Amino acid sequence: MRKLIEGSMAVAESIRLCRPHVVAAYPITPQTHIVENLSQMVADGDLKAEFINVESEFGAASVVLGACAVGARAYSTTTAQGLLLMAEVLYNLAGMRLPVVITCANRAVSAPINIWNDHSDAMVIRDSGMIMLFAEDSQELMDIHPQAYKIGENPEIMLPVMVNMDGFILTHAFESVELLDQKAVDDFLPPYNPEIKLDPAKPITMGTLAEPRWYMETRYKIAETLDDAIPAIKKTAEEFKAKFGRWYGDLIDTYRLDDAKYAFVAMGSLIGTLKDVVDDLRAKGEKVGILKIRSFRPFPYAMIRDVCRDVKQLIVFDKSYSYGWGSILQNELRNCFYGQKHTPLISGFVVGLGGRDIPPKSLISAYNMTKDKEMLNEFVDINHELVGGRR
Amino acid sequence: MAETTKAKKEKAPVTESLLTSGHRACAGCGESLGAKLVMDAAGPNIIVATSTGCLEVFSTPYPESAWRVPWIHSLFENSSAVAAGIEAGLKAMGKWNGVKVIAQGGDGGTADIGIGCLSGMLERGHEVLYVCYDNEAYMNTGVQRSGLTPFDAHTTTSPSGRISFGNQRPKKNLVEIVAAHNIPYAATATVGYPADLQRKVKKALSIAGPTFLHVHVPCPLGWAYKSEQTIEIGRLAVETGLFPIFEMEWGKITRVRKITKERKPIEEYLKLQGRFRHLFVSEEGKKELAKIQAIADANIAKYGLV
Numbered sequence: 221m222r223k224l225i226e227g228s229m230a231v232a233e234s235i236r237l238c239r240p241h242v243v244a245a246y247p248i249t250p251q252t253h254i255v256e257n258l259s260q261m262v263a264d265g266d267l268k269a270e271f272i273n274v275e276s277e278f279g280a281a282s283v284v285l286g287a288c289a290v291g292a293r294a295y296s297t298t299t300a301q302g303l304l305l306m307a308e309v310l311y312n313l314a315g316m317r318l319p320v321v322i323t324c325a326n327r328a329v330s331a332p333i334n335i336w337n338d339h340s341d342a343m344v345i346r347d348s349g350m351i352m353l354f355a356e357d358s359q360e361l362m363d364i365h366p367q368a369y370k371i372g373e374n375p376e377i378m379l380p381v382m383v384n385m386d387g388f389i390l391t392h393a394f395e396s397v398e399l400l401d402q403k404a405v406d407d408f409l410p411p412y413n414p415e416i417k418l419d420p421a422k423p424i425t426m427g428t429l430a431e432p433r434w435y436m437e438t439r440y441k442i443a444e445t446l447d448d449a450i451p452a453i454k455k456t457a458e459e460f461k462a463k464f465g466r467w468y469g470d471l472i473d474t475y476r477l478d479d480a481k482y483a484f485v486a487m488g489s490l491i492g493t494l495k496d497v498v499d500d501l502r503a504k505g506e507k508v509g510i511l512k513i514r515s516f517r518p519f520p521y522a523m524i525r526d527v528c529r530d531v532k533q534l535i536v537f538d539k540s541y542s543y544g545w546g547s548i549l550q551n552e553l554r555n556c557f558y559g560q561k562h563t564p565l566i567s568g569f570v571v572g573l574g575g576r577d578i579p580p581k582s583l584i585s586a587y588n589m590t591k592d593k594e595m596l597n598e599f600v601d602i603n604h605e606l607v608g609g610r611r
Numbered sequence: 612m613a614e615t616t617k618a619k620k621e622k623a624p625v626t627e628s629l630l631t632s633g634h635r636a637c638a639g640c641g642e643s644l645g646a647k648l649v650m651d652a653a654g655p656n657i658i659v660a661t662s663t664g665c666l667e668v669f670s671t672p673y674p675e676s677a678w679r680v681p682w683i684h685s686l687f688e689n690s691s692a693v694a695a696g697i698e699a700g701l702k703a704m705g706k707w708n709g710v711k712v713i714a715q716g717g718d719g720g721t722a723d724i725g726i727g728c729l730s731g732m733l734e735r736g737h738e739v740l741y742v743c744y745d746n747e748a749y750m751n752t753g754v755q756r757s758g759l760t761p762f763d764a765h766t767t768t769s770p771s772g773r774i775s776f777g778n779q780r781p782k783k784n785l786v787e788i789v790a791a792h793n794i795p796y797a798a799t800a801t802v803g804y805p806a807d808l809q810r811k812v813k814k815a816l817s818i819a820g821p822t823f824l825h826v827h828v829p830c831p832l833g834w835a836y837k838s839e840q841t842i843e844i845g846r847l848a849v850e851t852g853l854f855p856i857f858e859m860e861w862g863k864i865t866r867v868r869k870i871t872k873e874r875k876p877i878e879e880y881l882k883l884q885g886r887f888r889h890l891f892v893s894e895e896g897k898k899e900l901a902k903i904q905a906i907a908d909a910n911i912a913k914y915g916l917v
């Protein structure tokens with residue numbers, strides 16, 4: 221059944237179908253519609269879960285940690301400041317191998333306070349050990365959450381998964397979405413039944429102190445598991461396609477890339493804009509295509525190299541920046557090709573920070589500027605009168 | 612001829628504590644004694660969430676664990692929220708079955724860094740017993756001041772010095788802050804009176820809704836006294852009026868441990884502890900002792916201890 225729904229409702233509906241036992245969240249713009257929809261579902265009896273109105277995002281992440289440790293399926297959602305307040309617990313969830321799912325409605329990080337979209341928040345926890353997926357549109361959001369649980373709860377993986385969606389651009393946009401069927405989701409996503417959990421019938425100790433002779437091995441296992449997550453994410457996407465017929469790529473996706481010489485690289489909803497840009501440029505004879513990064517952690521190095529083997533230049537559009545280092549996504553791509561036989565030119569543009577509009581003409585002008593010429597860490601559409609324009 | 616029979620050796624039943632021996636706590640540790648008393652009063656049908664701190668560190672150095680109950684440690688400030696999640700998870704899965712959920716932490720983990728999560732857990736009405744083991748400073752990191760450090764106590768971050776008598780603020784009234792959430796049961800207790808503590812654990816666990824115990828646990832290392840004096844010092848804190856023992860139901864005091872016969876001047880409690888030594892060496896120190904006596908007198912009047 222198709223329905224015109226808001227992106228936040230697509231997420232809430234998808235989560236309802238995953239049958240979480242515990243939902244704990246704290247309201248923060250632009251995530252609020254997700255938690256409002258979920259709490260209404262609980263109030264109406266459509267979702268049989270404990271909805272916990274916590275006192276902070278730190279509390280939200282801690283509540284889902286406790287719930288998951290006792291064997292319950294648990295869910296939370298947040299953004300920006302809330303994600304940063306959760307950060308201590310997110311590292312803990314990964315270290316304790318507790319596969320909760322958290323949706324992040326990506327938003328700029330304060331100061332100055334700004335409630336609009338970019339990817340600065342997610343980048344703060346890129347080294348936490350969480351799996352990080354980025355969705356492109358409402359349909360993918362509907363379809364990605366059952367996949368997120370299935371990947372995280374895979375006994376070979378057992379890691380928390382963060383699903384990223386662009387704040388406002390996706391949370392508040394209405395799109396026509398094909399709804400999932402409960403029976404089919406149940407079939408795709410079996411109940412969570414962890415081998416290790418808190419149970420008075422079989423007492424165990426979780427969260428011990430690991431001295432220097434043990435700690436490194438626990439971290440090594442997380443590193444190894446993120447490698448193992450690459451085939452697991454791919455397999456889960458393939459299983460989803462086999463059952464539901466929809467495909468968003470595995471860890472990456474491509475658009476008109478087969479014969480392309482220039483590849484635009486981005487994550488999230490910007491892919492939609494780029495598809496229009498590519499179609500326009502193709503009509504003018506430009507050999508352009510798109511590389512969509514769907515999984516940022518694990519970062520699919522080999523897959524990217526494989527699909528870009530004939531690409532002459534990568535043009536990265538990044539909604540985040542590491543101050544004193546550069547565009548994060550751009551530098552991931554540079555790392556990806558360092559020391560390889562085929563190393564395309566790589567350019568990086570920083571776009572849309574704090575919700576700055578990203579019109580197609582800005583992307584096209586960036587392309588025209590950088591075509592066959594490497595440009596790094598370029599801020600697009602900066603008001604040079606305001607900043608003095610020293611860079 | 613008399614038949615030879617093997618002498619029957621009656622073995623005393625081994626009653627191993629749910630917080631078993633062999634862990635790494637200091638000799639005379641009040642917190643380990645407190646936790647052991649709480650666990651054994653609660654019994655095995657429990658799940659326990661513990662904050663970062665001495666209790667967690669001395670009991671669970673991987674691959675060892677002293678806990679014979681299901682036990683989890685996540686972070687410093689979230690044992691109450693983790694316990695709330697455990698309770699919610701059990702309820703949602705239909706696995707409640709009389710399982711009791713206990714959260715525990717030290718004074719810093721409870722009254723300072725963890726008070727937000729604690730307040731949320733209490734306000735939302737989770738069926739969790741929270742136990743605060745109060746040794747009146749951050750002992751795990753080397754005796755730094757917390758919000759529950761008493762007036763004039765020397766700690767490594769509230770040291771006595773040429774122009775200071777140590778911690779310049781009185782102890783935060785934790786149990787009344789907790790009781791102000793209008794929960795069904797909140798009480799103070801001490802390892803100085805183990806039977807009273809265990810009675811309160813059982814009472815708290817028999818009540819639906821969030822319950823709270825503030826347990827005074829002397830610390831030989833941080834308070835600088837001889838390790839065999841833990842019980843004595845615990846009792847003296849009560850007998851001087853510096854740690855009143857009482858119970859509160861729905862925000863009102865319902866029961867108080869009187870000290871009419873046992874009442875002692877505060878010096879008898881303070882002089883045994885190195886953290887108050889600086890109060891006994893000068894004329895100015897006497898004025899400080901008078902201030903501490905005034906705190907005890909105010910407690911005695913407020914809670915009707917005599």
